[in-house]
Amino acid sequence: MMSSDHAEADAQPTQSEADLRAKVRKIVMELSPNLPAVIPPEGRLVDHLGYHSLALLELAFALEDAFELSPIDEKTARKIVTMGDVEQHVVSELRSAGKVASS
Numbered sequence: 554m555m556s557s558d559h560a561e562a563d564a565q566p567t568q569s570e571a572d573l574r575a576k577v578r579k580i581v582m583e584l585s586p587n588l589p590a591v592i593p594p595e596g597r598l599v600d601h602l603g604y605h606s607l608a609l610l611e612l613a614f615a616l617e618d619a620f621e622l623s624p625i626d627e628k629t630a631r632k633i634v635t636m637g638d639v640e641q642h643v644v645s646e647l648r649s650a651g652k653v654a655s656s
Contacts, residue, residue, distance in 0.1 A: 567654040573620075573647060574640045580619060581639055584612050594637030602636075612639075622646050 568576075582588060587603030589596070598604040604612065613625055620643055625633075633642055647653050 567652050568647075569654045570644050570648075573644050573653065576619070577616065577640045577643045578636065580615055581612065581636060584608065584615060592636050594635065594640065596636045597634055598636070598639070599634070616643060620647060 578592070581598075581602070582592065585592075585602040585604065586608055587601075589601060592602065596602060598609065598612075609630075613630065616622060616639070617624060622643065623646070625642070629642070633639055644653060
Protein backbone atom coordinates (compact mmCIF):
# COMPACT_ATOMS: atom_id res chain seq x y z
CA MET A 554 0.00 0.00 0.00
CA MET A 555 1.35 3.45 -0.92
CA SER A 556 1.61 6.17 1.67
CA SER A 557 -0.35 9.35 1.09
CA ASP A 558 2.93 11.22 0.44
CA HIS A 559 3.77 8.90 -2.45
CA ALA A 560 0.22 9.06 -3.78
CA GLU A 561 0.33 12.86 -3.77
CA ALA A 562 3.69 12.89 -5.55
CA ASP A 563 2.42 10.44 -8.16
CA ALA A 564 -0.73 12.51 -8.69
CA GLN A 565 1.19 15.72 -9.37
CA PRO A 566 1.00 16.82 -12.98
CA THR A 567 4.22 16.99 -14.93
CA GLN A 568 5.68 20.42 -15.59
CA SER A 569 7.57 21.77 -18.54
CA GLU A 570 11.33 21.99 -18.32
CA ALA A 571 11.15 25.78 -18.76
CA ASP A 572 8.72 26.08 -15.82
CA LEU A 573 10.93 23.91 -13.63
CA ARG A 574 14.03 25.92 -14.50
CA ALA A 575 12.20 29.15 -13.66
CA LYS A 576 11.10 27.75 -10.27
CA VAL A 577 14.64 26.57 -9.50
CA ARG A 578 16.05 29.97 -10.48
CA LYS A 579 13.54 31.71 -8.21
CA ILE A 580 14.52 29.55 -5.21
CA VAL A 581 18.24 30.06 -5.86
CA MET A 582 17.72 33.83 -6.12
CA GLU A 583 15.55 34.02 -2.99
CA LEU A 584 18.18 32.23 -0.90
CA SER A 585 21.21 33.94 -2.45
CA PRO A 586 23.34 35.87 0.07
CA ASN A 587 24.28 38.34 -2.74
CA LEU A 588 21.61 38.99 -5.32
CA PRO A 589 22.97 40.49 -8.54
CA ALA A 590 20.54 42.04 -11.01
CA VAL A 591 21.12 39.34 -13.63
CA ILE A 592 22.17 35.75 -13.06
CA PRO A 593 23.25 33.91 -16.20
CA PRO A 594 23.17 30.08 -16.27
CA GLU A 595 26.96 30.13 -15.97
CA GLY A 596 26.72 32.35 -12.85
CA ARG A 597 28.67 30.59 -10.11
CA LEU A 598 26.92 29.93 -6.81
CA VAL A 599 29.93 30.84 -4.66
CA ASP A 600 31.67 33.53 -6.72
CA HIS A 601 28.67 35.41 -8.15
CA LEU A 602 25.85 34.67 -5.72
CA GLY A 603 27.82 34.62 -2.47
CA TYR A 604 26.82 31.13 -1.38
CA HIS A 605 28.93 29.64 1.41
CA SER A 606 28.77 26.12 2.84
CA LEU A 607 25.79 26.71 5.15
CA ALA A 608 23.86 28.59 2.46
CA LEU A 609 24.55 25.76 -0.01
CA LEU A 610 23.13 23.25 2.46
CA GLU A 611 20.05 25.43 2.94
CA LEU A 612 19.63 25.62 -0.84
CA ALA A 613 19.94 21.84 -1.20
CA PHE A 614 17.30 21.28 1.49
CA ALA A 615 14.97 23.88 -0.04
CA LEU A 616 15.22 22.24 -3.47
CA GLU A 617 14.71 18.77 -2.00
CA ASP A 618 11.56 19.98 -0.24
CA ALA A 619 10.20 22.04 -3.13
CA PHE A 620 10.61 19.29 -5.72
CA GLU A 621 10.49 16.15 -3.54
CA LEU A 622 14.04 15.21 -4.53
CA SER A 623 16.19 12.57 -2.91
CA PRO A 624 19.01 13.95 -0.76
CA ILE A 625 22.00 14.86 -2.89
CA ASP A 626 25.23 12.96 -2.36
CA GLU A 627 28.52 14.75 -1.80
CA LYS A 628 30.04 13.64 -5.13
CA THR A 629 27.11 15.11 -7.08
CA ALA A 630 26.99 18.24 -4.92
CA ARG A 631 30.62 19.04 -5.72
CA LYS A 632 29.79 19.09 -9.45
CA ILE A 633 27.02 21.66 -9.00
CA VAL A 634 28.77 25.03 -9.15
CA THR A 635 26.62 27.23 -11.41
CA MET A 636 22.99 28.27 -11.68
CA GLY A 637 22.74 26.09 -14.80
CA ASP A 638 24.11 23.10 -12.89
CA VAL A 639 21.42 23.52 -10.22
CA GLU A 640 18.69 23.79 -12.85
CA GLN A 641 20.00 20.75 -14.73
CA HIS A 642 20.24 18.64 -11.59
CA VAL A 643 16.61 19.31 -10.64
CA VAL A 644 15.34 18.79 -14.20
CA SER A 645 17.31 15.53 -14.55
CA GLU A 646 16.05 14.17 -11.24
CA LEU A 647 12.45 15.02 -12.07
CA ARG A 648 12.77 13.73 -15.63
CA SER A 649 13.96 10.37 -14.32
CA ALA A 650 10.93 10.35 -11.99
CA GLY A 651 8.61 11.05 -14.94
CA LYS A 652 7.66 14.51 -13.70
CA VAL A 653 8.85 16.59 -16.65
CA ALA A 654 6.45 17.10 -19.52
CA SER A 655 7.68 16.14 -22.97
CA SER A 656 8.38 19.12 -25.18
